[in-house]
Amino acid sequence: MLLIPCPWCGARSQLEFTYGGDATVRRPAADAAEAEWFRYVYIRDNPMGPHDEWWLHSAGCRQWFRVRRDTRTHDILGSAAPHAPLPQAAS
Amino acid sequence: MRTTEASLKYSIFSLARNARSYHEGWPLAWRSPAPKPRYDAVIVGGGGHGLATAYYLAKEHGLANVAVLEKGWLGGGNTGRNTTIVRSNYHLDANAHFYEFSLKLWEKLAQDLNFNIMYSARGVLNLVHSPADLDAAMRRGNAMRLNGIDATFLTRDEIAKWIPNLDCSAETRFPILGGLLQPRGGTVRHDAVAWGYARAADTRGVDIIQQCAVTGIRIDDGAIAGVDTTQGFIATRKLGLAVAGHSGHVAAMAGLKLPIESHVLQAMVSEPVKPVLDTVVTSGAVHFYISQSDKGELVMGGDLDFYNSYAQRGNLPIIEHVVSACLALFPSFGRLKLMRTWGGVMDMTMDGSPIIGKLPVKGLYMTGGWCYGGFKATPASGWLLAHTIARDAPHALNAAFTLERFAEGRMIDEKGAGPYAWMH
Numbered sequence: 001m002l003l004i005p006c007p008w009c010g011a012r013s014q015l016e017f018t019y020g021g022d023a024t025v026r027r028p029a030a031d032a033a034e035a036e037w038f039r040y041v042y043i044r045d046n047p048m049g050p051h052d053e054w055w056l057h058s059a060g061c062r063q064w065f066r067v068r069r070d071t072r073t074h075d076i077l078g079s080a081a082p083h084a085p086l087p088q089a090a091s
Numbered sequence: 092m093r094t095t096e097a098s099l100k101y102s103i104f105s106l107a108r109n110a111r112s113y114h115e116g117w118p119l120a121w122r123s124p125a126p127k128p129r130y131d132a133v134i135v136g137g138g139g140h141g142l143a144t145a146y147y148l149a150k151e152h153g154l155a156n157v158a159v160l161e162k163g164w165l166g167g168g169n170t171g172r173n174t175t176i177v178r179s180n181y182h183l184d185a186n187a188h189f190y191e192f193s194l195k196l197w198e199k200l201a202q203d204l205n206f207n208i209m210y211s212a213r214g215v216l217n218l219v220h221s222p223a224d225l226d227a228a229m230r231r232g233n234a235m236r237l238n239g240i241d242a243t244f245l246t247r248d249e250i251a252k253w254i255p256n257l258d259c260s261a262e263t264r265f266p267i268l269g270g271l272l273q274p275r276g277g278t279v280r281h282d283a284v285a286w287g288y289a290r291a292a293d294t295r296g297v298d299i300i301q302q303c304a305v306t307g308i309r310i311d312d313g314a315i316a317g318v319d320t321t322q323g324f325i326a327t328r329k330l331g332l333a334v335a336g337h338s339g340h341v342a343a344m345a346g347l348k349l350p351i352e353s354h355v356l357q358a359m360v361s362e363p364v365k366p367v368l369d370t371v372v373t374s375g376a377v378h379f380y381i382s383q384s385d386k387g388e389l390v391m392g393g394d395l396d397f398y399n400s401y402a403q404r405g406n407l408p409i410i411e412h413v414v415s416a417c418l419a420l421f422p423s424f425g426r427l428k429l430m431r432t433w434g435g436v437m438d439m440t441m442d443g444s445p446i447i448g449k450l451p452v453k454g455l456y457m458t459g460g461w462c463y464g465g466f467k468a469t470p471a472s473g474w475l476l477a478h479t480i481a482r483d484a485p486h487a488l489n490a491a492f493t494l495e496r497f498a499e500g501r502m503i504d505e506k507g508a509g510p511y512a513w514m515h
Contacts, residue, residue, distance in 0.1 A: 002406060019513065022352075043349070046339040048353075069398070072401050
């Protein structure tokens with residue numbers, strides 16, 4: 001069971017959360033080239049190791065936030081509000 | 092240690108002959124050679140897909156100077172972790188033709204490989220629980236029939252008579268209204284597929300090299316020049332990737348980024364019991380599928396864990412979901428103990444369909460992005476990748492499964508789920 005640290009509610013069971021995918025992709029400008037939009041929609045780094053990702057506390061405070069999690073071990077390295085810096089490691 | 096005899100044919104006679112020596116005289120099924128400095132083609136990944144590719148390169152295209160590189164042991168990845176189901180009950184034309192080609196290869200594969208892969212055409216039944224399910228099943232069933240694939244609709248009463256331990260009463264949370272059956276669907280012994288292809292490929296001269304991880308891909312003037320491995324550099328002009336959940340970072344060695352995310356999918360088995368279920372039952376409504384192995388275990392699975400993972404293990408919420416779905420459909424299985432659970436790394440593409448073909452580096456090819464469906468695709472995937480490697484051009488059956496389709500807007504989105512890798 002993942003114990004996910006919501007920045008507002010603290011550590012809660014993964015049952016309360018919904019996954020939102022890679023949090024490193026950035027929406028291009030509306031007039032950006034098609035290739036840039038293609039990369040935004042379809043291409044992911046898919047790292048083997050630390051992965052920054054969106055989670056929604058859907059059965060809690062209903063806030064989106066980011067989690068840094070190791071995809072090899074599922075260890076959670078930290079979490080942060082959408083625009084706050086993500087710590088390298090968390091307690 | 093005995094060497095293989097290329098001429099040894101498995102049969103009732105060789106079985107009887109070896110019984111007299113207490114089965115201690117069987118030759119090894121394949122060699123374990125040291126890698127040669129150069130091959131005509133190198134396949135990365137010694138699972139079903141990679142071994143099948145090498146086998147068909149040798150058999151169909153006369154290319155015998157081929158190596159299969161496997162970082163662990165044969166069939167130790169998703170080939171040994173799936174739930175052994177084979178079927179071709181797809182709606183979209185590209186998928187239907189591809190998976191039907193695969194099912195036709197499955198039907199003859201034991202004879203072709205001279206290896207008992209235990210193909211069992213016990214049927215795959217998709218349960219229907221709502222009027223929307225019913226419409227979708229009828230539509231898919233009719234599409235399958237138009238593509239020449241067997242599909243039959245069973246009413247609730249027919250299902251209740253056939254599968255007595257399935258709860259077909261009206262009082263359940265998701266009452267069963269009927270089901271779409273593909274009679275030729277069924278199961279295949281998964282490990283035997285890796286072993287059978289390995290033995291048949293080895294007999295035709297393919298070098299299978301285990302404990303050999305690829306650490307780098309060398310490109311010379313825009314074309315493949317070889318691979319760096321834990322057993323040294325191996326030169327080749329044609330490199331095929333069949334590495335499932337690891338497609339992303341192996342392709343990254345060639346400077347490519349793929350529309351793929353790796354996710355964990357779990358499966359589990361109960362303790363073995365006497366025969367209780369003689370078909371494969373699936374339910375989209377409760378995200379569940381189940382069959383009984385020849386050892387008697389009930390083999391079941393459900394959804395992804397829904398987060399990126401290379402861990403080959405998942406978490407308890409999905410196991411609880413699968414077991415509760417099982418008990419909703421088969422209340423009598425509540426007395427069974429769950430014996431074992433495991434996970435595999437799925438290469439989830441952004442449209443739920445695979446990539447089989449050329450990559451944008453000369454001499455580099457891949458079969459991957461198999462999502463949940465890799466096992467049943469094994470023979471066709473290998474056959475078509477071999478064709479693509481040998482001719483440097485795709486076959487009509489894999490022409491649609493390009494990497495470029497994502498940029499060109501030619502998605503093959505069977506579920507219509509949109510560009511979210513974990514939603515397919």
